Amino acid sequence: MRVLDLSAIAIVDHHCHPIRRPDQPVTLREAFSEAVDPQAIADGAETLLFRRTLREVAELYQCEPTEAAIEEARRSLGGDESLRRCFSEARLAALFVDEGIGDGQLLPAEAFLSVAPIRRVLRVESVATALISEESTWSAFVERLRTAIATPGPQVVALKTIVAYRTGLDVGPADDAAAAEVFFHLRQQLLRGRAIRLAHRPLNDWLVHEAARAARQTGLPLQVHTGFGDPDLDLRRANPLLLRPLLDHPAYRETRFVLLHAGYPFVREAGWLAWVLPNVLLDLGLAIPLLSVGGMRRTIDAALELTPLSKLLLSTDGALAPERFFCAARWGRRALGESLAAAVGDGDLTAGEAEAAAEAILAENARRWYGWPPAA
Numbered sequence: 440m441r442v443l444d445l446s447a448i449a450i451v452d453h454h455c456h457p458i459r460r461p462d463q464p465v466t467l468r469e470a471f472s473e474a475v476d477p478q479a480i481a482d483g484a485e486t487l488l489f490r491r492t493l494r495e496v497a498e499l500y501q502c503e504p505t506e507a508a509i510e511e512a513r514r515s516l517g518g519d520e521s522l523r524r525c526f527s528e529a530r531l532a533a534l535f536v537d538e539g540i541g542d543g544q545l546l547p548a549e550a551f552l553s554v555a556p557i558r559r560v561l562r563v564e565s566v567a568t569a570l571i572s573e574e575s576t577w578s579a580f581v582e583r584l585r586t587a588i589a590t591p592g593p594q595v596v597a598l599k600t601i602v603a604y605r606t607g608l609d610v611g612p613a614d615d616a617a618a619a620e621v622f623f624h625l626r627q628q629l630l631r632g633r634a635i636r637l638a639h640r641p642l643n644d645w646l647v648h649e650a651a652r653a654a655r656q657t658g659l660p661l662q663v664h665t666g667f668g669d670p671d672l673d674l675r676r677a678n679p680l681l682l683r684p685l686l687d688h689p690a691y692r693e694t695r696f697v698l699l700h701a702g703y704p705f706v707r708e709a710g711w712l713a714w715v716l717p718n719v720l721l722d723l724g725l726a727i728p729l730l731s732v733g734g735m736r737r738t739i740d741a742a743l744e745l746t747p748l749s750k751l752l753l754s755t756d757g758a759l760a761p762e763r764f765f766c767a768a769r770w771g772r773r774a775l776g777e778s779l780a781a782a783v784g785d786g787d788l789t790a791g792e793a794e795a796a797a798e799a800i801l802a803e804n805a806r807r808w809y810g811w812p813p814a815a
């Protein structure tokens with residue numbers, strides 16, 4: 440198959456996370472798994488993804504393609520040098536960083552400044568969790584939350600919700616009284632010295648409505664995790680089709696929703712939403728690079744079945760280790776190049792249209808929808 444060479448395009452990575460501090464490194468196995476269970480992480484070494492990744496990272500670090508040799512190479516190169524190598528291969532024009540992944544051992548987002556300019560993604564559940572511990576009344580909490588997400592400052596280019604991971608995408612109407620009840624319940628837990636987790640439907644659903652409204656007011660896109668991701672999510676409730684009432688709600692027709700993770704495995708469903716609703720965009724992150732090569736290609740092919748080229752974006756969803764960014768950028772370009780070349784072969788696109796589509800998906804759509812970074 441003829442392949443489009445996309446190596447010249449610098450990717451605008453519209454969704455990623457920080458990496459670990461050098462004194463708290465993750466193994467390559469851990470970095471390329473979404474599991475928490477140690478046995479599941481070990482089993483992850485037997486995926487096509489991991490077999491491929493071992494060879495590619497070994498090539499980058501010029502060592503044997505074994506886990507032991509790679510971990511030794513990572514140690515001897517050190518954090519700064521492996522970051523530099525991974526990012527000079529990845530060639531990312533900008534990074535939009537979500538620091539809310541709740542891992543207390545991460546470097547701040549500024550650690551990326553040596554390799555790319557950064558902006559921030561504000562995770563509304565993190566904002567809410569922090570404010571519950573600071574405010575004792577519901578009205579004070581609501582006021583501070585609204586201010587925080589409606590005036591997040593110039594560094595923030597998107598809002599984000601992880602409701603899919605907590606209570607599911609079948610978001611109901613906002614019920615203030617029921618949400619307030621959850622707020623007081625969580626306050627009680629805090630007063631008893633317990634840690635709190637925002638996983639009670641009335642408050643989580645209420646928060647999504649607040650985020651959708653703030654996104655409309657500010658013009659910032661609202662990123663929504665859909666499909667696979669954290670291991671504890673209920674995948675049945677992460678189907679982006681469940682979002683339809685929210686996406687279509689008259690109050691949010693001006694809110695731009697970005698469906699993250701390609702909605703995998705509900706890629707066609709997500710692509711259909713992006714096709715029929717003017718305010719829905721689709722991201723290919725996490726599916727790239729965590730699937731087999733065939734899986735990545737089929738995911739992009741499925742997205743391209745209906746998604747307008749102007750509404751498809753690539754993120755790395757890189758996290759924890761710089762190798763995630765390296766592999767996501769490599770396979771973002773390669774798999775997209777293969778899918779677009781196939782579209783040319785099929786007669787769906789001309790060669791010129793395929794090249795323009797690649798620019799759009801890897802960089803220009805993010806510039807346009809988020810308004811940053813300025814044109815290169």
Ligand SMILES: [Zn+2]
Pocket residue numbers: 454455456537756
């Ligand atoms: Zn993410």
